[in-house]
Amino acid sequence: MTIEIRTATLEPVRNTYEHIKRRFGDKPASRYQEGSYDLAPENNFHYRPLWQPDKLLNDTSRTAVVMEDWYAYRDPRQFYYGTYVQARAKLQEVTESNYAFFDKRGLADRMDDEVKEKIVRCLVPLRHAELAANMNNVSCTAYGTATVLTQAFLYNGMDRLAIAQYLSRIGLLLDGNSGDCLARAKEYWTTDPAWQGMRRYVENTLTLEDWFEIYIAQDVVLDTLVYDLIYRQFDQVITEAGGSDLAMLTEFMQEWYKDNSRWVDATLKTTLAESDHNRQLVGKWVAEWREKAATDLAPLAEIAVGEDAINASLEVLNKRLAKAGL
Amino acid sequence: MSTRKLSLKDKYRILTRDLEWEYSYRDYREIFKQEAFEGIKITDWSKWEDPFRLTMDAYWKYQAEKEKKLYAIFDAFAQNNGQQNVTDARYVNAIKLFLTGVSPLEYQAYNGFAHVGRQFGGVGARVACQMQSLDELRHVQTQIHAMSHYNKFFDGFQDFTHMHDRVWYLSVPKSFFDDARSAGPFEFMVAIGFSFEYVLTNLLFVPFMSGAAYNGDMATVTFGFSAQSDEARHMTLGLEIIKFLLEQHPDNVPVVQRWINKWLWRGTRVLTLVAMMMDYMLPNKVMSWKESFEVYFEEAASALFKDLARYGIEMPRYAETAILEKEHVSHQAWSIFYNYTHAAAFHTWMPDDKEMDWLSEKYPDTFDKYYRARFEHWRELERAGERYYNPTLPMLCQTCQIPMGFTEMDNPTLTAYRQSVYQGERYNFCSDGCKDIFDHEPEKYVQAWLPVHQIFQGNCGGPDIEDVLGDYYRINLGVDNMDFHGSPDEARWNAWHNLQPAEDKLKQAS
Ligand SMILES: [Fe+2]
Ligand SMILES: [Fe+2]
Ligand SMILES: [Zn+2]
Numbered sequence: 001m002t003i004e005i006r007t008a009t010l011e012p013v014r015n016t017y018e019h020i021k022r023r024f025g026d027k028p029a030s031r032y033q034e035g036s037y038d039l040a041p042e043n044n045f046h047y048r049p050l051w052q053p054d055k056l057l058n059d060t061s062r063t064a065v066v067m068e069d070w071y072a073y074r075d076p077r078q079f080y081y082g083t084y085v086q087a088r089a090k091l092q093e094v095t096e097s098n099y100a101f102f103d104k105r106g107l108a109d110r111m112d113d114e115v116k117e118k119i120v121r122c123l124v125p126l127r128h129a130e131l132a133a134n135m136n137n138v139s140c141t142a143y144g145t146a147t148v149l150t151q152a153f154l155y156n157g158m159d160r161l162a163i164a165q166y167l168s169r170i171g172l173l174l175d176g177n178s179g180d181c182l183a184r185a186k187e188y189w190t191t192d193p194a195w196q197g198m199r200r201y202v203e204n205t206l207t208l209e210d211w212f213e214i215y216i217a218q219d220v221v222l223d224t225l226v227y228d229l230i231y232r233q234f235d236q237v238i239t240e241a242g243g244s245d246l247a248m249l250t251e252f253m254q255e256w257y258k259d260n261s262r263w264v265d266a267t268l269k270t271t272l273a274e275s276d277h278n279r280q281l282v283g284k285w286v287a288e289w290r291e292k293a294a295t296d297l298a299p300l301a302e303i304a305v306g307e308d309a310i311n312a313s314l315e316v317l318n319k320r321l322a323k324a325g326l
Numbered sequence: 327m328s329t330r331k332l333s334l335k336d337k338y339r340i341l342t343r344d345l346e347w348e349y350s351y352r353d354y355r356e357i358f359k360q361e362a363f364e365g366i367k368i369t370d371w372s373k374w375e376d377p378f379r380l381t382m383d384a385y386w387k388y389q390a391e392k393e394k395k396l397y398a399i400f401d402a403f404a405q406n407n408g409q410q411n412v413t414d415a416r417y418v419n420a421i422k423l424f425l426t427g428v429s430p431l432e433y434q435a436y437n438g439f440a441h442v443g444r445q446f447g448g449v450g451a452r453v454a455c456q457m458q459s460l461d462e463l464r465h466v467q468t469q470i471h472a473m474s475h476y477n478k479f480f481d482g483f484q485d486f487t488h489m490h491d492r493v494w495y496l497s498v499p500k501s502f503f504d505d506a507r508s509a510g511p512f513e514f515m516v517a518i519g520f521s522f523e524y525v526l527t528n529l530l531f532v533p534f535m536s537g538a539a540y541n542g543d544m545a546t547v548t549f550g551f552s553a554q555s556d557e558a559r560h561m562t563l564g565l566e567i568i569k570f571l572l573e574q575h576p577d578n579v580p581v582v583q584r585w586i587n588k589w590l591w592r593g594t595r596v597l598t599l600v601a602m603m604m605d606y607m608l609p610n611k612v613m614s615w616k617e618s619f620e621v622y623f624e625e626a627a628s629a630l631f632k633d634l635a636r637y638g639i640e641m642p643r644y645a646e647t648a649i650l651e652k653e654h655v656s657h658q659a660w661s662i663f664y665n666y667t668h669a670a671a672f673h674t675w676m677p678d679d680k681e682m683d684w685l686s687e688k689y690p691d692t693f694d695k696y697y698r699a700r701f702e703h704w705r706e707l708e709r710a711g712e713r714y715y716n717p718t719l720p721m722l723c724q725t726c727q728i729p730m731g732f733t734e735m736d737n738p739t740l741t742a743y744r745q746s747v748y749q750g751e752r753y754n755f756c757s758d759g760c761k762d763i764f765d766h767e768p769e770k771y772v773q774a775w776l777p778v779h780q781i782f783q784g785n786c787g788g789p790d791i792e793d794v795l796g797d798y799y800r801i802n803l804g805v806d807n808m809d810f811h812g813s814p815d816e817a818r819w820n821a822w823h824n825l826q827p828a829e830d831k832l833k834q835a836s
Binding site: 035051085086090103135147150157178189 | 341352359360383385386407410433437444449453457459466477479481483484485504511771773775780
């Protein structure tokens with residue numbers, strides 16, 4: 001049996017905001033649409049920024065990419081603030097219980113010292129690289145165009161801070177909070193020859209001006225390579241060496257990467273589909289950064305996994321780019 | 327292996343502050359390009375005290391909990407047509423002003439805090455600013471979602487972003503935030519983080535949210551409660567930045583003092599809109615503007631500046647004028663809007679007898695003496711079917727962009743008027759504060775996009791003012807604008823509640 005509660009209906013005078021109606025037609029809109037489209041100011045800026053007097057406050061020329069309509073993008077996850085924090089809260093709940101389990105069962109003690117040291121040397125230093133990823137994505141929020149993009153960059157940026165913090169907690173779990181592992185990992189990051197190419201790559205990205213190039217260098221090229229190299233290939237190496245419990249601590253990164261990739265791919269695709277100009281420009285950036293990364297990451301790939309590891313990751317990047325239309 | 331216990335501070339240091347490293351492949355100044363040009367001296371970022379030690383996992387957890395509750399209320403509000411429960415339809419004009427005038431500022435804050443959240447060389451400061459950026463995105467989106475249902479039943483909400491970038495009175499808040507965002511990162515923090523979020527927030531945010539609570543607006547007040555803990559974090563960040571700057575180097579003190587002078591004056595001018603909202607637009611009054619100014623500015627600010635005196639910081643320069651003006655600004659601003667309601671995207675009206683008496687009681691020294699007679703006269707005209715609208719275009723202050731309607735405080739019948747000449751051109755100001763701000767950075771303020779100038783220059787369509795209002799501003803003429811009495815908003819409200827329009831009542835009575 002169904003029960004039917006009667007409520008008073010009032011006839012609305014309009015279905016949604018006018019700018020949403022102009023884009024999507026005269027019908028009720030989703031919260032993602034109302035919260036994401038045509039929000040960034042575009043007109044009648046009062047003053048030029050003292051920090052960049054040749055540009056307007058929100059200036060589309062902060063990248064060489066050209067879009068007829070910057071709101072052509074769409075986040076396939078349809079994240080606005082509310083759906084974003086709720087999705088991440090769910091993921092962190094699982095992560096929290098993984099970390100608690102690892103701690104309570106003393107799983108660190110079950111790993112032999114060699115495995116632990118390998119984690120400290122090859123995984124934990126990434127916490128610094130993730131801080132740079134945070135800064136790079138926040139750059140894209142600050143200087144990018146259109147809320148559909150800038151909000152997703154901020155979510156990505158904050159996610160990277162979280163990953164840096166989870167990686168730090170891995171270091172703390174391995175040494176009972178003494179901080180030794182983190183100190184050693186930082187030493188590797190700043191002085192170990194295996195890491196210096198990677199650090200050079202990262203520092204170079206931090207000086208970039210064009211925010212779309214930042215996205216290419218960081219979210220497309222570097223992340224594809226690093227996440228394949230570390231969270232797939234290195235993960236296997238550790239598992240084979242008897243350290244499979246580490247997987248509990250990196251599940252967040254793997255799940256996050258799958259989720260974030262949906263948006264990274266969609267963004268790339270929309271850009272390339274727009275024009276030959278974009279295709280050539282992005283193609284050039286990808287080629288340049290891919291080449292740098294191949295050299296800069298090779299020493300790390302070798303000590304973390306083995307000689308062929310970097311080529312396997314480059315193959316993954318190639319496939320990804322081909323799928324996006326490059 | 328024994329596990330050491332970490333204090334919250336240690337944990338935050340390890341999980342956030344320690345992520346930073348010393349760059350060696352690139353120069354610090356290539357990575358943080360904007361840290362030096364304002365003349366602020368930072369000697370040691372490690373002295374930054376983290377105002378709230380939130381890691382991302384905790385942030386997600388708290389915020390997700392709040393969002394879940396908030397959206398449950400929005401859903402219930404829409405399902406039950408909660409818009410019918412506000413005190414009366416005049417109230418809705420207060421939140422039209424909010425969505426068109428304030429929500430886009432939340433967006434600008436989201437932009438601005440991302441900018442400084444990238445530019446500061448200290449990771450603690452950067453991350454705190456990034457979290458505020460994310461919060462401000464939350465605010466603009468939840469406000470849009472809260473008002474979404476009102477938009478379906480009332481006029482004037484529908485084109486808020488388009489209007490914010492164009493309409494004359496919305497250039498007051500827009501230019502305020504453009505000003506802050508176009509300044510350097512440290513000035514931005516003094517302008518928004520400190521002056522706006524710390525000193526003035528209780529005069530901006532709280533009146534709207536309390537107004538919602540007093541007038542049965544469940545959607546807005548629930549948003550207000552939900553944002554409270556965000557705002558508490560923003561306030562501690564604002565205070566920390568000031569203390570940090572003042573402690574870093576004595577040379578920072580005069581720079582910061584000048585910014586405080588500027589931004590508190592800029593801020594009080596924007597608050598004029600809130601003043602008239604509190605005194606005139608709320609059917610159920612929370613308190614008078616004068617009272618809230620006394621509590622939240624005079625008392626709170628004097629305690630704050632006493633505290634900052636140890637750094638050599640003094641009470642902001644124009645505070646005295648602002649204090650005298652508390653008796654006048656709401657009445658003067660409402661007069662301006664009543665005059666120009668045909669060019670606005672919300673309705674105005676003259677207070678009824680009971681409301682006039684409330685104003686007399688709350689403003690015993692000024693309302694009857696300077697304003698009542700004028701308002702009664704306008705009411706008479708309206709009753710005679712000749713509702714007064716001012717057909718001219720007003721002159722705007724070059725700095726705050728409010729029409730020149732404020733008066734001298736030693737003679738409240740005389741409109742205040744200041745001028746400066748810069749590169750052979752004359753510029754007009756509403757006050758000493760606005761003139762001084764211009765004189766210090768004329769090359770910045772001559773750039774202002776002044777709506778009235780732009781209309782005269784033909785940049786807003788035309789030739790008639792109706793074309794500007796209808797085509798360029800996208801005001802639905804005869805629907806969004808004009809007096810509340812006779813508006814479609816009023817008619818719908820009366821139909822929902824089986825009420826007679828005020829005119830019919832009047833006719834029947836006579
Ligand atoms: Fe806010
Ligand atoms: Fe805030
Ligand atoms: Zn002014």
